[in-house]
Amino acid sequence: MGVADLDDYPWDSMAPFAQRARRHPDGIVDLSIGSPVDPTPAVVRDALAAATDAHAYPQTVGTPALRDAIAAWFDRRRGVPGLGRDHVLPTIGSKELVALLPTLLGLGPGDVVVHPRAAYPTYEVGARVAGAVPVACDDPGEWPDATRLVWLNSPGNPDGRVWDAAALRAARERARQLGAVLAGDECYAELGWEAPWDAQPIPSVLDPRVTGGELSGILSVYSLSKQSNLAGYRAAFVAGDPALIARLLTARKHLGLMPPGPVQAAMAAALGDDAHVEAQRERYRSRRAVLKPALEAAGFRIEHSEAGLYLWATEGRDAWESIGRLADLGILAGPGVFYGPHFPRHVRLSLTASDERVAAAARRLRGEPAPAEVVSATPSRGS
Numbered sequence: 278m279g280v281a282d283l284d285d286y287p288w289d290s291m292a293p294f295a296q297r298a299r300r301h302p303d304g305i306v307d308l309s310i311g312s313p314v315d316p317t318p319a320v321v322r323d324a325l326a327a328a329t330d331a332h333a334y335p336q337t338v339g340t341p342a343l344r345d346a347i348a349a350w351f352d353r354r355r356g357v358p359g360l361g362r363d364h365v366l367p368t369i370g371s372k373e374l375v376a377l378l379p380t381l382l383g384l385g386p387g388d389v390v391v392h393p394r395a396a397y398p399t400y401e402v403g404a405r406v407a408g409a410v411p412v413a414c415d416d417p418g419e420w421p422d423a424t425r426l427v428w429l430n431s432p433g434n435p436d437g438r439v440w441d442a443a444a445l446r447a448a449r450e451r452a453r454q455l456g457a458v459l460a461g462d463e464c465y466a467e468l469g470w471e472a473p474w475d476a477q478p479i480p481s482v483l484d485p486r487v488t489g490g491e492l493s494g495i496l497s498v499y500s501l502s503k504q505s506n507l508a509g510y511r512a513a514f515v516a517g518d519p520a521l522i523a524r525l526l527t528a529r530k531h532l533g534l535m536p537p538g539p540v541q542a543a544m545a546a547a548l549g550d551d552a553h554v555e556a557q558r559e560r561y562r563s564r565r566a567v568l569k570p571a572l573e574a575a576g577f578r579i580e581h582s583e584a585g586l587y588l589w590a591t592e593g594r595d596a597w598e599s600i601g602r603l604a605d606l607g608i609l610a611g612p613g614v615f616y617g618p619h620f621p622r623h624v625r626l627s628l629t630a631s632d633e634r635v636a637a638a639a640r641r642l643r644g645e646p647a648p649a650e651v652v653s654a655t656p657s658r659g660s
Contacts, residue, residue: 287398287615294604301607303647306638308568309609311586311627313506315560318553321505324546328539335538337530339367339514343541346548347514354551355466357483357497363519364492366526367536367544370511371464371500375399378496379407379426381528382458382521389421392428394619395436395589397462400428413617417451424457432465432479432584435616435625439469439479439584442486449487453494458521464500464513467554468561471583479584483517492518503586504554505547512536512544561586564628564635571639572626580623589613591623599624606641 291309298305338344341362348360368374376399379390388409392400396413404411404426414420420427429448431440440448445461452459461482469479480487483497496517502508515525529535536544547553569579569588577590577599592599596612603610603624613623630638640647 288611291600291609291611294600295609297601297604298607298609301605301641303607303637303641305607305609306630306634306641307609308626308628308630308638309611311629313503313508313629314631315506315557317506317510318547318550320550320553321507321510321543321547325510325539325543328542331538333538335535335541337535338526339365339536340538340541340545343367343545343548346545347516350548351481351483351497351516354478355481355483356478357481357485357516359490360483360516361519364522365514365516366522366529367541368498368513368515369534369536370502370508371462371498371513372399373534374498374513374515375428375462376403376406378460378525379403379409381525382426384409384425387423388425389423390426390428391420391424391457393430393433393438395433395438395613395616396428397430397434398615400430413619417448420451420455420457422455424452424455426458426460427452428460428462429482430462432463432468432474433581434465434585435587435611435613435623436580436589437465437470437582437585437587439474442480442484445480445482445484445487449482449495458494458496460496460498462498464498464503465585466499467504467558468586469584470562470565474584493520494518496521501544501547504557506557507543507547510540510543512540512547514544560632561628564630564632567632567635567639568626568628571642575642577624586628588626588628589623590626593622596621596624606638608638608641 344362344365347365351357351360385408389412390404390409391412391414394413394415401411449459466479469475481497482495496515498515500513572590576592580589582588600612611625613620
């Protein structure tokens with residue numbers, strides 16, 4: 278299977294529901310894709326502006342300043358000490374790496390790529406583009422003998438599941454038995470909500486408690502889209518086994534996968550500033566505290582969702598019926614079937630809407646009227 282053989286993009290099928298939601302008198306509340314709505318921090322924008330004289334080709338490997346910033350961030354924020362420049366590599370967002378990793382590692386027919394049962398669909402897409410076999414499985418004991426790449430996603434998209442250090446260590450041991458690369462997609466790791474993750478860091482696959490200090494065969498993938506509102510910058514990186522990083526670097530040089538120079542400067546600035554990350558985390562915490570009880574009052578049960586950017590919910594009916602019910606309330610969500618065939622009765626709702634829009638969604642879910650001033654202002658609101 279090649280790129281030309283991929284199915285239609287699933288989110289395109291949401292257009293009729295978006296139209297229904299826009300007909301609501303108080304406008305649409307879009308909780309579907311999860312695209313950040315809050316401002317990009319000034320420290321990042323200033324760094325980008327200062328780097329706009331970018332006349333030379335950027336470095337595929339990343340500037341020394343960026344690589345040092347990534348390594349320092351892992352030490353300070355993720356509890357992973359000792360990384361050097363040869364352990365890290367910037368990427369053009371994380372989605373391209375997720376989609377290309379099986380190909381960049383040389384996987385092909387007969388090779389198995391394991392991914393979570395509730396999964397970001399690009400894991401499967403990447404496997405199929407490489408000609409490998411995608412397998413949805415959360416139990417390391419059931420991973421097939423032909424497994425050559427394992428994707429973990431902690432906190433999970435869509436379900437917010439967190440793998441603790443013991444579970445990650447068991448996954449690491451199983452991957453080593455199989456001779457498989459273990460890749461942790463960890464882009465929501467700063468967003469822990471429920472105990473113990475509200476008070477302690479969510480562990481990385483590179484955590485010494487997981488690796489025992491031995492990084493061979495392990496990669497961690499991270500994005501600044503959510504913690505720093507840099508989705509439009511396409512700013513991410515991969516870290517881990519230096520031998521694997523070197524292989525990826527060589528392939529990416531041949532393919533011209535170079536993060537733009539100004540973006541690399543912006544990334545270094547973002548990674549060096551923790552204050553804006555804490556501020557953004559508080560925004561999402563506050564919105565979650567409004568939306569979650571409103572969904573429960575409307576008859577939805579929230580499953581997992583102890584961390585991450587989404588609420589994974591079910592009201593015990595077909596997901597498309599729930600999507601339709603929400604659309605009639607002016608709320609756009611995502612159906613569970615987009616994240617695997619195992620979840621035909623779930624929906625995913627993101628926390629990436631303004632405080633005002635999240636509050637509007639909560640009112641509608643509770644059957645409360647909108648304030649008069651909000652309704653009167655509706656004609657001037659865009660779609």
